[in-house]
Amino acid sequence: MTLLDFLNFYLVPGIVLGAIYAVGAIGITLVFGILRFAHFAHGDMATLGAFIALALAASGMDPWVALPLAMAITAVIAIGVDRSFYDYLSRRPKILTVMASLGVALMLRAVVQVVWGVDPTTYVTGIVRPEEYFGILLRPRELNTLLTVVLIVVGLELFLRKSKWGKAMRAMSDNPDLARLSGVDNRKVTMLTWAIVGALCTASGFMLGINTELHSMMGWQLLLPMFAAAILGGVGRVQGAVLGGLIVGITEELSVFVVPAQYKAATAFALLLIILLVRPRGLLNGKVL
Amino acid sequence: MPLLDMRDVRGGYGDADILQGVSITVAEKEIVVIVGPNGAGKSTAMKAVFGLLNVRGGQIVFDGEEITGWAPNRIVQRGVCYVPQVDNVFREMTVHENFEMGGFLRSGDLSAAYDRVYQLFPDLKAKRRNLAGDLSGGQRQMVAMGRALMLDPKLLLLDEPTAGLSPKYMEQIFQITRDVRDAGVSILLVEQHAKQALAFCDRGYVLATGANRHEGTGQALLADREVAEMFLGG
Known part of the structure; x- marks a missing residue:
């Protein structure tokens, strides 16, 4: 196998998959860092967002144009989910919210199955030939995925570092009591967080759907690698989630050298176990779980 | 009329009363210190002013308005700021970002602040881009203040600002407290280092078991034999 073959058939798909995981893991890390619970409905929220994008695309829109719209719609849905379920439990032990999020996951999935059915589907049909860039083969959708992820990560970082409400989110994650003493409105930060998380979920579900296929269980299958990525990078750290996502994605693709391809999905699980044993705070020293 | 007038306040965090009747006043541009043995209710008395306590008796008047039972964020907007003893900075934010968060409720140009x-x-100033969590204890306390x-509060509440600091930093914090007062801010602080605190304050209160025991100017309290024996270790 030549170096180019390795790049084209293993590393590039790994990076694309990892970039998708990264976007999901950022959402998980934001919920954990700011709202302090593990959000198990994350994957199914990604499924819902992906299918909302499908509905928009079915009306004749280019899928990549439908994406930002679907992100906005899912952002509103995510705020609604928080208001309808998690908000009631916010003063109770966090484990109740974690369990409730599992219930929300099942509900969201049921909605997808009732509305769109259980059969796999795609955004666009037909075979797309990859373009060659200095020997590297990239399909337009893969290039779009990578560009979108870069845009999302840079945009989110700028928002968190430079804007008033981005700083309020970081403050709430850093020291919630002091943030309240400084006059930061907890409810507004919570709403903002859910809006961002809903949008990120949609982006990850959409990009997985456009690079493979859409089905009602896709998000649930995303959950484990996304959590592995968030924990690997250090929970509560955006850059950590990106790094973790890339590592998990690339490791999954490279795992076929070592184990049969059916075990690809188990790689994330193995990786998660190893991190928890060796470095539970993650590569970038996240908050202790 | 004093800026802060706390009269016969009783209350606690839960159902039990920790404060059994505490009265404290702070005048404009005055530094008032609360000292006393462990468990005397020093920090609790201060938290009562900031609305962090269930007050069940007495009243708290600030700047001519009764604030008893107000929520902390309302008290903040009225002009009282509180610096907790621990976890009083955003560790993973820069010094400057900490200040920005301090001014979160203010709109408009903050450059004067x-x-x-x-x-x-x-x-x-030189450390404005450093993370607050990486600073020394004394500098972290400065960030918190x-x-x-x-x-731009009228009254600043400091909960044991010198706890765990070296004598050098303690002197520096006291000096800064004076500077802050000279800039027009009244200060109420709780101190573990009773002797040093009484020597630098304008007036002091000695609390014991949740009630006023002694009060007077710092010098008078330092000279009081009973205070010296009870709380200052002779």
Whole structure:
């Protein structure tokens, strides 16, 4: 196998998959860092967002144009989910919210199955030939995925570092009591967080759907690698989630050298176990779980 | 009329009363210190002012308005800022971002407020891009005070600002407290280092078991034999 073959058939798909995981893991890390619970409905929220994008695309829109719209719609849905379920439990032990999020996951999935059915589907049909860039083969959708992820990560970082409400989110994650003493409105930060998380979920579900296929269980299958990525990078750290996502994605693709391809999905699980044993705070020293 | 007038306040965090009747006043541009043995209710008395306590008796008047039972964020907007003893900075944010968070409720141009804070804490100017969590204990305390001063309060509440600091930093914090007062802010602080605190304050209160025991100017309390024997270790 030549170096180019390795790049084209293993590393590039790994990076694309990892970039998708990264976007999901950022959402998980934001919920954990700011709202302090593990959000198990994350994957199914990604499924819902992906299918909302499908509905928009079915009306004749280019899928990549439908994406930002679907992100906005899912952002509103995510705020609604928080208001309808998690908000009631916010003063109770966090484990109740974690369990409730599992219930929300099942509900969201049921909605997808009732509305769109259980059969796999795609955004666009037909075979797309990859373009060659200095020997590297990239399909337009893969290039779009990578560009979108870069845009999302840079945009989110700028928002968190430079804007008033981005700083309020970081403050709430850093020291919630002091943030309240400084006059930061907890409810507004919570709403903002859910809006961002809903949008990120949609982006990850959409990009997985456009690079493979859409089905009602896709998000649930995303959950484990996304959590592995968030924990690997250090929970509560955006850059950590990106790094973790890339590592998990690339490791999954490279795992076929070592184990049969059916075990690809188990790689994330193995990786998660190893991190928890060796470095539970993650590569970038996240908050202790 | 004093800026802060706390009269016969009783209350606690839960159902039990920790304060059994505490009365404290702070005049404009005055530094008032609360000292007393462990468990005397010093910090609790201060938290009562900031609305962090269930007050079941007495009243708290600030700047001519009764604030008993107000929520902390309302009290903040009225002009009282509180610096907790621990976890009083955003560790993973820079010094400057800490100050920005301090001014979160203010709109418009804050450059005058930043100038004032950096003037009071010149050491922090060079460290404005450092993470607050990476600073020394004394400098972290300055960041915490600076954050509270960003809202331009009339009264600053400091909960044991010198706890765990070296004598050098303790002197520096006291000096800064005086500077803050000279800039027009009244200060109420709780101190573990009773002797040093009484020597530098304008007036002091000695609390014991949740009630007033002695009060007077710092010098008078230091000279009081009973106070010296009871709380200051002779």
